[in-house]
Amino acid sequence: NGTSVEEFILLGFPGTRQSRVSLVVVFALMYSLTVIGNASIIALVWRSSNLHTPMYFFLCNLSFLEIWYTTGVVPKAIGVMLGTSQTISFSVCILQLFFLLSLGSTECFLLAVMAYDRYLAICYSLRYSSLMNSVLSVRLALSSWLGGFLSISLLAFLTSSLTFCGPDVINHFLCDIDSCLALSCSDTWPVELATFLVSIIVVVASCVVTLVSYTYIISSILRIQSVHGRKKAFSTCSAHLSVVTIWYGSVMFLYVKPSAQKSLDLNKIVNTFNTVVTPLLNPFIYTLRNKEVKLAL
Secondary structure (H helix, E strand, C coil), X not given: CCCCCCEEEECCCCCCHHHHHHHHHHHHHHHHHHHHHHXXXXXXXXXXXXHCCHHHHHHHHHHHHHHHHHHCCHHHHHHHHHCCCCEEXXXXXXXXXXXXXXXXXXXXXXXXXXXXXXXXXXXXXXXXXXXXXXXXXXXXXXXXXXXXXXXXXXXXXXXXXXXXXXXXXXCCCCCCHHHXXXXXXXXXXXXXXXXXXXXXXXXXXXXXXXXXXXXXXXHHHHCCCCHHHHHHHHHHHHHHHHHHHHHHHHXXXXXXXCCCCCCHHHHHHHHHHHHHHHHHHHHHHHHXXXXXXXXXX
């Protein structure tokens, strides 16, 4: 005989109240800059006709995603650190988990699509406008969003079917798979297996597409005779390559592993980087190294 847990308590970050308030200030500042930066990219592309190309269309999708991705984490995390909103109901916990994982999966697909776009632009530059037209761009973006949300649906359903009978304290500032599995008193093996398989499908498959695209891109760039031509070709994909490296490094650490219940404290740090720092860096990476965006601005 046991009672089912209906809500969880989020611990957030340990430390004194002063240190937590300092973290709140940092989180709030980074969240504000993330929203302003990504919204500015969307507005800039919308207003500048010379940026109405597939590459910037995909970048707008990525910026829109980053706004919602960090919004799903930071406001609740600030409430947890201030001690004003440390509880979260079971249904909202599952909803946050589904929302964040779906957006994360969508970002993987979008980054793979953007790598394919750069592959066509560099390897088939003369035919690029006919190969990557507006119809294909919309279809690829829509497929990324649908694929991201559909791939996590089964995983969220299996997680919601787990039994929780105590303890109800989550050593995190958000609801994630690892924390839920650590608290469940039922058999978590099916969810761990599903998590690993979905990770392989989403993360590894999209990463392979990205790696293959950049293999062809680099080989094509190396065949260019002039140094100026090589620099110009590489500059069109250097920003995307930087974002891909940061994103896949943290995602593979979090999800592509057989065991999901170890190193929860380390996961908390990586999640902070993934959900707060990366969405802030993306707009700056794409604008500071992009002459077209600077000119439009």
